[in-house]
Amino acid sequence: MPERRPTILCVDDESNPLVLRKLVLEKAGYEVITARSGQEALEILASRVVDLVLSDHLMPGMSGAELAQQIKSQRPKLPVVLISGVNEMPAGASVADAFVSKVEGPDVLRNRIAAVLHGRGNASPTTS
Amino acid sequence: MSTPMPVNILMVDDQPGKLLSYEAILGPLGENLLKANSGREALEYLLKTDIAVVLMDVSMPDIDGFQLADMIREHPRFQKTAIIFISAVHLTDVDRIKGYERGAVDYISVPVIPELLRAKVTVFAELYRKTQQLEKLNRELEQRVAERTEELRESESQFRSLANCIPQLAWMANPDGSVFWYNQRWYDYTGATSEAVNGWEWKELIHPDHVEQVVAGIERAWSTGEPWEDTFAIRGKDGSYRWYLSRAVPIRDVNGKIVRWFGTNTDITDRKLAEEALVKSERFAAMGRLAGIIAHEINNPLEAISNAFYLLRDHPSLDEEARYYSKLAEEELARVAHITKQTLSFYRESQQVVAVSLAEVLENVIELQARRLQMNGITIERRIETTGKVQGYPVELKQVFLNLIGNAIQAMPSGGRLRVRLSKSKDRRTGRSGVRASICDTGTGICPEHAKKIFEPFFSTKDAKGTGLGLWISKGIVQKYEGTIRFRSIYNAQGSATCFSVFIPTLSTSETPEIAAALVA
Numbered sequence: 104m105p106e107r108r109p110t111i112l113c114v115d116d117e118s119n120p121l122v123l124r125k126l127v128l129e130k131a132g133y134e135v136i137t138a139r140s141g142q143e144a145l146e147i148l149a150s151r152v153v154d155l156v157l158s159d160h161l162m163p164g165m166s167g168a169e170l171a172q173q174i175k176s177q178r179p180k181l182p183v184v185l186i187s188g189v190n191e192m193p194a195g196a197s198v199a200d201a202f203v204s205k206v207e208g209p210d211v212l213r214n215r216i217a218a219v220l221h222g223r224g225n226a227s228p229t230t231s
Numbered sequence: 232m233s234t235p236m237p238v239n240i241l242m243v244d245d246q247p248g249k250l251l252s253y254e255a256i257l258g259p260l261g262e263n264l265l266k267a268n269s270g271r272e273a274l275e276y277l278l279k280t281d282i283a284v285v286l287m288d289v290s291m292p293d294i295d296g297f298q299l300a301d302m303i304r305e306h307p308r309f310q311k312t313a314i315i316f317i318s319a320v321h322l323t324d325v326d327r328i329k330g331y332e333r334g335a336v337d338y339i340s341v342p343v344i345p346e347l348l349r350a351k352v353t354v355f356a357e358l359y360r361k362t363q364q365l366e367k368l369n370r371e372l373e374q375r376v377a378e379r380t381e382e383l384r385e386s387e388s389q390f391r392s393l394a395n396c397i398p399q400l401a402w403m404a405n406p407d408g409s410v411f412w413y414n415q416r417w418y419d420y421t422g423a424t425s426e427a428v429n430g431w432e433w434k435e436l437i438h439p440d441h442v443e444q445v446v447a448g449i450e451r452a453w454s455t456g457e458p459w460e461d462t463f464a465i466r467g468k469d470g471s472y473r474w475y476l477s478r479a480v481p482i483r484d485v486n487g488k489i490v491r492w493f494g495t496n497t498d499i500t501d502r503k504l505a506e507e508a509l510v511k512s513e514r515f516a517a518m519g520r521l522a523g524i525i526a527h528e529i530n531n532p533l534e535a536i537s538n539a540f541y542l543l544r545d546h547p548s549l550d551e552e553a554r555y556y557s558k559l560a561e562e563e564l565a566r567v568a569h570i571t572k573q574t575l576s577f578y579r580e581s582q583q584v585v586a587v588s589l590a591e592v593l594e595n596v597i598e599l600q601a602r603r604l605q606m607n608g609i610t611i612e613r614r615i616e617t618t619g620k621v622q623g624y625p626v627e628l629k630q631v632f633l634n635l636i637g638n639a640i641q642a643m644p645s646g647g648r649l650r651v652r653l654s655k656s657k658d659r660r661t662g663r664s665g666v667r668a669s670i671c672d673t674g675t676g677i678c679p680e681h682a683k684k685i686f687e688p689f690f691s692t693k694d695a696k697g698t699g700l701g702l703w704i705s706k707g708i709v710q711k712y713e714g715t716i717r718f719r720s721i722y723n724a725q726g727s728a729t730c731f732s733v734f735i736p737t738l739s740t741s742e743t744p745e746i747a748a749a750l751v752a
Contacts, residue, residue, distance in 0.1 A: 120531055123538035130542060188530030190575045191626055205534035206568040206575075209541035 109220055110134045114144045114158035114170065124186075127209045128216070141165030145173060153181070155220055158227070160187035160196065168196040182219045187213070233320065235550075238283035238356050238363075239263045242648040243273040243299070244317075245291045251285060252552075256345040261355055266311050270294035270302075277303060282312055284352055289318040296609040300317055310663035311362075313355035315339060315348075389591065400465075400475070400496040406489045408453040415495075422468025438464035438472050449479070456489055457479050465496065468534030473500040519707055526571040527569070535572065536565055573630070589666055589735070590653055600640060603716045608646035619666040621735050627708045635670045635731050642674025642729065650730075658715065658734055665736035676720035676727035685718075709733055 111133045115121040118139075125135040138144040138152070142165060144156065156174060160167035171183040175198050185192070185199045192202040200222075203215050241264050242253045242678060250266045257264055258436045267273040276282065285303065289296035296316055303309045315337045319408045326336060337351055339730055344407070378388040394401050395415040403412040418424075421436050424515060432587045441463035452459035459479040464472035479494035543549065549557065597604075597611060604611060621628070639649050649672055656667035677692070686706045691699035715733040719730050 117531060117535075120535040120538075122536045126542050127538045141450070168518075188527040188534075188575075190572060196707075205530040206572040207609070208565065208568065209538050 108131070108134045109154040110131060110136065111216070112136055112138060112144060112147060112153040112156045114138045114141065114156065114162075114167070116140060116159065116162040120159070124212075127212065129159075131213045131216075133216075141167070141170035141173070144170060148174065148178070148181075155181045155217065156181065157214065158183065160185050160186055160193055168193060171196065171199045184216060184219055224226070235360055237262045238359050239280050240281045240352060240356065241265045241266055241273060241276050241285045241292075242265060242288040243267045243270070243285065245269060245293070249288070253343075256343070256348050256366075256609070257352055257521045260353060260356070261347060262352075268298045273299065277306075277309060277312075282309075282311045284315060286317065286348075286352070288316050289316050297669040313337075313359065315351055317341065317343060317357070317628060322583065345489055351363075359483045397495075398498070402494050404479070404492040406453070406491065408449065408492070420467050423466070425672065438466065440464075445477075452479060453492075459494075462499070473498055474503045475499065521573045526574040529567075529571050530575075533564070535566055537561070538567065540564060570700065573704050583752045584622045584624060584720065586620050587623050588617045588627045589621060589628065589668055590617065592629050593651055593668065595651060596629060596636050597679065599633070600636055603640050604649065607640060607643055609640060610645050610648050610651045612648060613652070614652040614654075616652075616668065619653050619655075619668070619735075621666060621712065621737055624736075631708050631733065632668070632670070635733070638701065639670050639672035639674070639731075642672045647673035656734060658736065661736075663736040664733055667731040667732060667734045669730050671728055671730040673726060673728050676722060676729050677718065678720075682718075682720070686716075709735065712736070 110226050111128055112130065113121060113125050113135050114137070115124065116139055120222045121137055121139070125137055128135045136147065138147055138184040140162060141158070142160065147153075148156075156170075158170050163226050165173075165186045167187070171185060172195075174181055174183055183198075184201045184203060185196050185202045187193060187207060188205045190198075190204055190206070196202065201215050240257060240260075240266060242250055242257075244250050244253070245268055247266075247268075250268075254264050262283070265276055265282070267276055270291065273285070273287070287296050287299060292297075296318075300314055300316075303314065313336050317339050318341065336355065339348055339351065351514065397414075398416070400417040401414040402410050402417060402418060404410045410433060423436065434442055434446060445461055445463050448461050449459055451457075458481070460477065462476050465475050466472050475496040476499045477494065477496045479492045481489040482491050482493055484490050515642065540557055542633040543554075544561070545554075546557075548563065566615065569657045570660065597613075636649070636651070643649070649670070652667075652669045653670075655664070656665055657664050663738065681690075681692055685692070686702050688703040689699040690703075705718050712735045714733060718729060719733045721730075
């Protein structure tokens with residue numbers, strides 16, 4: 104029986120970065136759904152199951168850190184990874200499971216996501 | 232008018248009857264009348280009491296009146312005592328002149344006319360009284376002068392103490408501007424001698440760039456009488472210059488005329504240096520913040536582009552040529568990412584500081600570079616004498632040493648020795664205690680022309696690989712900790728070597744880097 108591919112909810116307010124990130128993750132073997140804001144992400148989470156949330160931090164309205172806090176308060180076991188243009192984990196974001204800097208590149212992003220999912224005991228994605 | 236003090240009149244005559252008659256004549260004057268029968272008695276009286284007038288018979292049996300007068304005049308005390316000679320014998324002018332020569336002041340001939348005697352005695356009694364008063368006044372005056380002189384000396388001594396213990400240099404000048412006095416600090420600072428700087432010679436001690444401006448300003452003050460203020464550098468006895476804020480005010484007499492100028496010079500070198508350092512560090516911090524914000528903004532599209540190239544990797548529709556272009560572009564993009572990552576170290580988000588062990592950081596970095604060290608054939612020498620705990624942000628501290636050790640490795644492409652040392656230390660200039668790390672390589676050294684610029688941004692001695700930002704950023708990070716970073720290249724018989732030394736002060740528990748950062752940011 105083929106393993107279910109893990110589903111990642113990818114959140115970013117900017118269109119191109121969001122699309123490209125989704126494509127990279129799909130190439131890595133994940134199923135990806137997207138949201139353009141923290142609010143939209145919460146709505147999606149209310150109606151379906153995902154295995155990991157990958158969110159941009161600096162967004163208008165709800166920040167990635169705030170989204171992480173909200174998710175964790177409702178679903179503490181759902182892994183949340185934050186991605187941002189700075190070098191280190193922003194303040195108030197320690198509730199997230201991992202942090203990836205945008206300068207680190209797509210390979211590091213893949214590895215970090217895999218590590219978080221693996222640590223959670225989820226099935227590892229099939230590689231492309 | 233008050234009754235005058237009675238003075239002593241001494242009457243000398245061998246005949247008591249005559250004495251009585253004189254007494255009767257002079258009684259109404261109200262003075263003290265003393266009678267002496269002989270020259271000897273007269274002298275006794277003179278020695279015991281203050282006699283105003285001596286009335287004496289010229290011819291007496293035991294002693295000649297003139298001889299007595301001589302004896303009286305021998306005593307310095309009695310040289311001015313009035314003597315009236317009463318003479319029965321008719322005296323010639325010659326005799327009288329002899330008498331006057333003896334300092335005798337008058338003659339009365341027998342028979343004595345009472346009014347005449349009274350008149351003459353009165354004159355000399357008054358003279359004596361006036362002289363006494365004058366002498367008394369004189370003494371009082373001298374007393375007051377002595378007191379004033381003492382007060383003045385006291386006041387001068389206080390002034391001198393004040394003038395010599397204030398931290399400023401102080402001086403006084405005549406109305407024409409020639410300086411006639413400096414306080415001790417002036418001499419101590421300039422090492423000048425008093426002969427060398429009086430008048431206008433102080434100009435020699437002013438920095439050549441400032442002399443013209445200072446002299447113009449001060450001459451304007453001398454002529455207008457307006458208080459003077461200027462800031463310029465004065466040479467100390469060690470030959471170095473320090474900055475002084477100088478002021479002078481005119482001192483005027485009761486008529487408003489300037490009698491002298493009083494001036495001070497206050498050392499503001501430290502303040503000036505601190506101001507310059509603050510301006511520089513504020514500018515630096517502002518630049519850094521700006522750079523960080525820009526880098527942060529760039530990272531968004533950067534990530535998107537990197538992702539796009541990632542997707543192009545091994546894309547089936549690309550032929551070999553297109554794949555090659557894509558690969559090159561991806562590599563260049565990685566460089567851009569590297570630059571923004573380094574620049575972002577200025578964009579420090581507010582986080583909590585932690586205790587960072589510099590020993591651990593150094594070990595960590597050495598470990599990370601282990602392969603490169605091996606590949607270049609570089610031996611490592613460690614001397615870690617302390618854990619080197621500082622309060623700070625681990626990532627940026629690691630970045631500093633990654634940069635320094637990375638540079639050291641690159642300086643030794645065909646092998647050499649890397650020496651890493653960590654010890655407790657004190658900053659030579661400020662006396663603050665802290666931790667000193669030094670990274671030494673045995674590479675070709677940094678030549679003096681490059682040495683001036685290596686902390687500048689975009690300056691690199693490496694080929695295309697270097698961003699030219701590493702040392703600039705490292706210095707910026709170290710300065711945020713109020714530390715210092717220095718280097719030295721030495722060339723000797725054994726070869727060449729370069730050592731970078733980083734000093735980070737260890738803060739007391741009351742201070743935190745937030746405060747330091749707030750000062751910088």
